[in-house]
Amino acid sequence: MHQISDLKNIFDTQFAATHNTRLVKGDDEPIYLPADEQCSYHQVVFAHGFYASALHEIAHWLVAGEARRLLEDYGYWYCPDGRDKAKQAEFEKVEVKPQAIEWALSVAAGFDFNVSVDNLNGEQTCRFSFQKRVHEQVLQLLEHGFNTRTEQLLSALSRFYNTPWPLQQAQFSWDCPQELENVI
Structure with a gap:
């Protein structure tokens, strides 16, 4: 059902x-490459x-502004897998x-979403705490609106995959383990 093409x-x-x-489609690590002498268009x-x-x-x-889209990997900091607790907290902060x-893109496409802490070889943090922050952010975006590019793509995905439009909060539920509800 979900073809990359x-x-x-x-x-x-x-x-x-x-x-x-x-x-x-890349062969290895993902990267954003702005247009240059070798390629006349920007590449996600x-x-x-x-x-x-x-x-x-x-x-x-979709998050990157116009100036950032002129920089390789949007000019952002990235610390690879193997982060300590402090670096992981920094990573999660910019990933929310x-x-x-x-x-939201996953819901519009009818595709399962899983948060990613992207730190298999580093110090582990509470994935559920991170997911809660991501969930709160998506609810804020639903309430206050997405930027124009995001809204455009969400609508196109919903039309193609025949998913409910506009997106509603009820489409973004997740189950936090009961023993963690009061902790996070």
Whole structure:
């Protein structure tokens, strides 16, 4: 049901002409590459043809402002897997909004969403606490509105996958283990 070729077509149809940006399947790590001498268009490169990776990288593109979209990887800090507790907290802080948008994209596409703490070889933190912050962010975005590009893509995904539009809070429920409800 979720073909990467469909997602690439939807994204490219929405943004290739207006933003000179295309979704590109990468072989390794995801990266955003602005247009340069080697490539005349901006590239949102996602990992290994994975649908979830594409949604995540698109979410970063949707968060980035015009100036950031002229910089490789939007000029953002990134510390790879293997982060200590302090670096992981910093990572999670900057990932809340992109993952909230990724969640919205997933719902619009009828695709399962899972938060990612992206730190398999580092110090573990409470995934549920992070998911709660992502959930709160997506609810705020639903209440106050998404930016124009995000709204455009969400609508296109909903039309293609025939999912309910506009998105509603009820579509973003998640179950926190009862023993953690009062902790987080």
